[in-house]
Amino acid sequence: MTQLRRQACQIAAERVVSFMLRGRPGDWGMDIDRWDWNPGVGLIAILEYYEAARKPEILSELTVWIERNKHQSQHHKVINSMAPFTVFPRLYELTGDLYYRDKAIDIGNWVLTEAPKTREGALEHTVTEPEQFAEQVWADTIFMAVLFLARLARVSGDPKYGDEALRQLQLHIELLQDDNTGVLFHGWNCGSGDHMSAARWGRANAWIALATPMIVQELQGMPVIPDTLMERYSRLLQGLLAYQADNGLWPVVVDRPEYRCEVSGSAGIAAGFMKAAKLGWVGDNYRSAAELTLMRLLEHIDEQGNVGGVSGGTPVLATEAAYNEFEIRSTQYGQGLALLLLAEYLN
Template sequence: MKGIDELKELAERVYHRMIDKTVNDWGMNMESWDWVPGVGVISILAYGRLLGNQEAIEYLQQWTERNKHLSEQVKVINSMAPYAIFPDLYRLSGERWYLDTGVTIGDWMLTEAPRTREGAFEHTVTENAKFSEQVWADTLFMAVLFLARLAKLTGDSKYAKEAEYQLLVHLRLLQDPLTGVLFHGWNCAEENHMSSARWTRANAWVILACPWIAEEIGSLIPVAGEVVERYRQLAAGLRHYQGKDGMWSTVMDQSGFYAETSGSAGIAAGWLAGIRMGWLDDTYKEAVDQTLQGVMERIEPDGTVQGVSGGTPVMPNIPAYEEIPCYPTLYGQGLALILLSLAHAEIG
């Protein structure tokens, strides 16, 4: 692992790059309500908690005050991500609005959110696009993480049971039995993985979401052994595709494709989360350190995380993933920030 002071200083730069400038571009705009700033605020919460940065927590309270009116404009699975900070903000502030809003949204997810024929949350988005009967790996981080945190806050097992079910159904539909890693998506109507891309960032969302979700719901229901077993298969499969530089190609079994920073950071963060849960042994730490070095080399002096692929739906074919351009984004900043924060906590 890197030095604790180096990790703290770099995490602070990455964090400030997210919040210090108000920008209107899609990738770095914090002042909206969707999955991109959602990953941003989830990562800032992790940073604030793991490094004890009270300023970061206060920022989240201010951010919510500025943007909560936007949450009323649309309810889709991909825009659930910002709600994942509400349980912590309620505990810290005691403001009833966080709890009441969280319960309203959680109940909407249980009773009204569109589902596929298998009962998985259909991946609905704020953009003018339909993905009928499609299951995406992204959903576990963008929506189910919130549901798990709401379960722990309220003590209501109905949210915990739904979170566990979504974990299982997503893993069962997306995991490749031959390699252990995940495909980007599944079409329930056609019963196929569409382009069958083993997209790196999809795997990052899941390898990180699994232990985080299990940690939240574990005090309410016993987490199925199948979740842990599938997580370990995923972790081992990802290790197989890790490059010598510690990174993964944007489609991990396409070694000629560009190395992608956000997915790589998320995978290493997911390994660290698994180690903290006792799901993985310490042999993963060397692989984490390799990724950490690779990610740190892609962070500019001003905290900008480079090498992050843009927003990526399930593409029509595997070569199309290589055509996605790279530019700074809040989710790239965020996954790097989570990795730095977890690494700091590991040695702190």
């Protein structure tokens, strides 16, 4: 990576973080002071950026955010609201504050023993909004809750969290993977036994493409990672590489080249490519593909640090076309996925 490109990534990352932390109170997309998945993805990314940049003020921003918002965590115990807890195990290591460890263990036990599961044993995707998606498995769950379990397993040394993280990762990929293309459907309905709209949504693929190497790294030396899981993950990346557009991005539904390209899912997929390449799981062609995504991403970040071209938060929509028609808006998770890719080039 050239020094000039690294400088561009550093400037972009600083702008993205600044835009995230300013937030927009009352705006669902950019309100950072909510205990939910949207700001949670942002926090995970900010921690990743801290690991790359090692700026003390970034760590301080994270601890101040938690102190300011932790009272909200008592009001929601659903899969989506697990996302902010993902930073707790590492914050315990960085600060030595027992609050982070003890709270993470409490929440980890809730996921293991009380969180609703489908008839197939997968975590049912539950949300803070007054809606229920009974018996539904979403790719989102892996990033929002299972990554947390893996991090807790490593820091606590308790294998039960790692065993469940691995089990959930395997189940989700098995239930969501399209055998023909290797890529993932957004969701699976255990009750009806189908993928609902059967949309191979870009951001769904990003959640698992990115979370899998992060989870496996956390679980080193704990449960043995099955070859079948790695084979499925390899097929996922192969399928995604085949669908990358010439401009370096992916369509909002990855196998629909006529649909618009979407920035957050593209950034997440590319960050997954980079993590897999660094682990030696894939060749340099994936690194090159991710670098092409990075160049397009930089074009979508304005001088204020706002990441453009991000589609709104969606449940499993009724049709593939609905994903293409969904609103474009600024979001904490869009900022976060962009920051995760930038951090890969700064680490």
